[in-house]
Amino acid sequence: MTTRAEPGDDRSGPDLSAIMSERRRLINLGYRLLGSLADAEDVVQETYARWYAMSARERQAVESPGAWLTTVAGRICLNLLGSARARRETYVGDWIPEPLPEPSEWITGRSGAGGVDPADRVTLDESVTMAFLVVLDSMTPAERVAFVLHDVFRYPFGEVAAIVGRTPAACRQLASSARRRVRTAQSPAGPGTGQAAVVRRFKAAWETKDIDALIGLLDPDATATADGGGLAVTHPRPLVGGERIARHYAEIARLSGDRTTFLEYTVNGLPGLVARHDGTIATVFAFEIAGDRIRRIWAVRNPEKLRPWRIG
Structure with a gap:
């Protein structure tokens, strides 16, 4: 995504390259969570839009911008996975x-x-x-997000819980259930x-x-x-x-x-x-x-x- 700095905007500040360097990781996360490159790109665009919708002071107050971006992208993907099931009902043929x-x-x-x-x-x-x-x-949205974040991207369950909206223990169970699905299908x-x-x-x-x-x-x-x-x-x-x-x-x-x-x-x-x-x-x-x-x-x-x- 290309951002354009406006007069008085600090987008070109010292944190810009660090923020934009997260893009590839977010694309990789979105594709694994959604199975669609187009949807993953949309998620990343929306994630950055939300970042730059904050004031400069709000952005500076974020302790870990990378973690913030991942949390927002993960939550957007979780919402999309929930609505995807309804969309698939009208999809012509197999998805x-x-x-x-x-x-x-x-x-x-x-x-x-x-x-x-x-x-x-x-x-x-x-x-x-x-x-x-x-x-x-084949997984539930919560299973998929918990499993991908923890088993693929190695996020601790405490951070996964903040994205999924469940307790760390519940996220551990979700990932375990997803892991069994993978073993059965392999x-x-x-x-x-x-x-x-x-x-x-x-x-x-x-x-x-x-x-x-x-x-x-x-x-x-x-x-x-x-x-x-x-x-x-x-x-x-x-x-x-x-x-x-x-x-x-x-x-x-x-x-x-x-x-x-x-x-x-x-x-x-x-x-x-x-x-x-x-x-x-x-x-x-x-x-x-x-x-x-x-x-x-x-x-x-x-x-x-x-x-x-x-x-x-």
């Missing part, structure tokens, strides 16, 4: 978190210009894999290089419409979920079963013909695929792989969720 490319590959979707402020880049680690974000999305994933090989073989089998090869790469109980948000054609409900998914994806390849190409890309820090149709990115695919088989596929087609993507 999938917004996928992210490697930071060096994305562009800003708001200005349309090439490149993005490094402060807006989300750090990709195990806490932003698609599988992890989907588990986070699958034994192989090394990154092994996952890349599985995705590469899946891509090759898909391009050649080799149904037998696709079936062999999919777990018999695999699930494929698509998110078009009513703005792109998708299968309306998750596809369950490796053979069913293989046949459906082979049909997609047949109908797409030569107009669609599949490219290997990192999606939320793990090997994934991007489908480019007539030169435009149409779908981003994220995978959960257990051993040498694909357990989950998430296909994001909602164009509003693909704005950070480009093909170099």
Whole structure:
């Protein structure tokens, strides 16, 4: 966010760089809490707006500006998570978190210009894999905030309590409950290089419409979920079963013909695929792989969720 100093305004004072240096951490927090880069950016904008809405004396009285900004951003996210459940009831089809490319590959979707402020880049680690974000999305808002703040960002429960509005003991219980959800949902994933090989073989089998090869790469109980948000054609409900998914994806390849190409890309820090149709990115695919088989596929087609993507 760019702030403009007015005559007599102390925004350009000695604390400005320290305040603005918190932006990247707030973006990272917001994305993990909301699963949406666009929403995370809005939260950060609102957080800074509230900071500069205070008088200079009020800002100077804040002992730890970083803690203040985190508290405000966390509370805004908590409120948004509560209202998100109601919004999801009217969302067309399944909702999938917004996928992210490697930071060096994305562009800003708001200005349309090439490149993005490094402060807006989300750090990709195990806490932003698609599988992890989907588990986070199954939690209650309070569970999610308590867990992310404590287990991912290492905030003590006393500080988490001030954000969530519960006692430290209650926040400890919320994080423990969330931790159990994560353990239950986790699958034994192989090394990154092994996952890349599985995705590469899946891509090759898909391009050649080799149904037998696709079936062999999919777990018999695999699930494929698509998110078009009513703005792109998708299968309306998750596809369950490796053979069913293989046949459906082979049909997609047949109908797409030569107009669609599949490219290997990192999606939320793990090997994934991007489908480019007539030169435009149409779908981003994220995978959960257990051993040498694909357990989950998430296909994001909602164009509003693909704005950070480009093909170099």
